Amino acid sequence: DAGVIQSPRHEVTEMGQEVTLRCKPISGHDYLFWYRQTMMRGLELLIYFNNNVPIDDSGMPEDRFSAKMPNASFSTLKIQPSEPRDSAVYFCASTRAGTDTQYFGPGTRLTVL
């Protein structure tokens, strides 16, 4: 049974470039979360979706960040334009209503030069 799938696993880009991170949640899960993890700030919730609808995006740092979930099996997190301070590990997680456990993907390690 496949877990949460994220791509790419590593991304190195230059400041000002657009970055798109991708996530495939576990089949049957109706909640999807995007997190960012840094040494300084720990793990922060950026946005979460329920049944493909964004519920809370208050954690999105600024307008350069956007997230979409066009269907139940796919979500993207886009940063445009990227900045060096966006360098972090970005995790996607999913869960099913009525359960407590969030299942995390392996993360995308983003480096913005």
Add this chain to the structure above:
Amino acid sequence: RKEVEQDPGPFNVPEGATVAFNCTYSNSASQSFFWYRQDCRKEPKLLMSVYSSGNEDGRFTAQLNRASQYISLLIRDSKLSDSATYLCVVDGFHTGGFKTIFGAGTRLFVKA
């Protein structure tokens, strides 16, 4: 003040030792509580949920004190494989909606 605060660590303990981690949370409306484990350069994974009555899973015991807004994790007979970062996680309603808040984590090193 952070919404979820943990012992800063790192904890360096010998194999076989008992170690305890503490976590406090500020939102009295918090509803669900968890401990996650994160290995170096890996994703977080659920270790155990925390209930008011306390719960035990093998060498691991979690406790919740709602009155003091305090959560603990006890690891008995530490193994080398227990070396990881332990994240305290709190779910609850905040201004703006329902949120999952992760603590900064406590690092544990178990040495032979």
